[in-house]
Amino acid sequence: MPVILGIESSCDDTSASVCVDGVILSNVIANQSIHEAYGGVVPELASRVHQQNIVPAVQQALLNAKVNKNDIDAVAFTRGPGLLGSLLVGVSFAKAFALAQNAPLVEINHMQAHILAHFIGDHKPVFPFLCLTVSGGHTQIVLVKDYFEMEIIGQTLDDAAGEAMDKTSKILGLPYPGGPLIDKYARQGNPDAYKFPEPQIPGFDFSFSGLKTSILYFIRDNVARNPDFISENMADICASVEKRIATILLNKFERAAKEYGIKQLALAGGVSANTGLRLGLQALCEKNGWESFIPAMQYCTDNAAMIAIAGYYKYLKGEFAGQEIAPMARMIF
Numbered sequence: 001m002p003v004i005l006g007i008e009s010s011c012d013d014t015s016a017s018v019c020v021d022g023v024i025l026s027n028v029i030a031n032q033s034i035h036e037a038y039g040g041v042v043p044e045l046a047s048r049v050h051q052q053n054i055v056p057a058v059q060q061a062l063l064n065a066k067v068n069k070n071d072i073d074a075v076a077f078t079r080g081p082g083l084l085g086s087l088l089v090g091v092s093f094a095k096a097f098a099l100a101q102n103a104p105l106v107e108i109n110h111m112q113a114h115i116l117a118h119f120i121g122d123h124k125p126v127f128p129f130l131c132l133t134v135s136g137g138h139t140q141i142v143l144v145k146d147y148f149e150m151e152i153i154g155q156t157l158d159d160a161a162g163e164a165m166d167k168t169s170k171i172l173g174l175p176y177p178g179g180p181l182i183d184k185y186a187r188q189g190n191p192d193a194y195k196f197p198e199p200q201i202p203g204f205d206f207s208f209s210g211l212k213t214s215i216l217y218f219i220r221d222n223v224a225r226n227p228d229f230i231s232e233n234m235a236d237i238c239a240s241v242e243k244r245i246a247t248i249l250l251n252k253f254e255r256a257a258k259e260y261g262i263k264q265l266a267l268a269g270g271v272s273a274n275t276g277l278r279l280g281l282q283a284l285c286e287k288n289g290w291e292s293f294i295p296a297m298q299y300c301t302d303n304a305a306m307i308a309i310a311g312y313y314k315y316l317k318g319e320f321a322g323q324e325i326a327p328m329a330r331m332i333f
Ligand code: KG4
Pocket: 011, 134, 135, 136, 137, 138, 161, 162, 163, 165, 166, 177, 178, 179, 180, 182, 183, 269, 270, 271, 272, 273, 274, 275, 300, 301, 302
């Protein structure tokens, strides 16, 4: 019955979670509202706030799980990818905690953990499956062969899908992070009101920078004609942008599934919280007779439960890290 403490601090959320024998007992997330005023995450501020939040988050996670710190069998932490200053806080905390408790360390790749969040709960995919991992920094189609055996078969050549959401919302004058707001407005809008281009990229790779430029020009031209264009059409603009981002992602995902002969398709990462994308994947899987795996909302955006569950499976493999381990801002798998 291994008891795993999971620590996540790769971007602007400080999170701690306790996992007992593969079951998540707590998942505490301290968000950082400080970045809203700046229209994006300010790395220096993020690491300072992690520093303030990490100990209370861990204490709360232990309390919620009714677990004593002396019962922790291993400390799993995000090694990367992410903001170096943010990662340093979580990695340093994990090392200090492990040293004090004489517990082993388990290093986790943040992007793999987003995928392994599907092993929380009962509806688990069977290997091999395909995962579309879409976050603020990544857009990947991953062939998941085993817990830690994953192959990226397609990825973005420029902006990530979440970045496209956030940059669009900035153009529309909405605060950061814009993805959830685009989702909210899109629910009241017509997704076919405006047509944005679908980039023609070979293979299973993506590109979102051209889309961002076309949205920018579209808004600029319409605002020049009517200064109230955005406020009068916010819902239709958001619905149309969301639909285009979702179709760009899902068209490639469908082609990849057909080429690789995979019938289990999963979503992961912050953008998997998007209503249009979730409904789109469900419809796609129903049409093809495939099974869809869509994470519960609390496991879409950054959280330590996914680190703890990934830590549990790595603990079972007996793969541990030493005290000399350092965070990595860029980290592939
Ligand atoms: O995985 P995540 O929490 O952090 C990274 O590792 O990047 O993803 C954050 C991204 C942001 O770009 C945010 O705007 C987007 O996920 N996001 C959404 C939604 N919720 C979060 N995008 C669209 N619709 C949402 N409901």
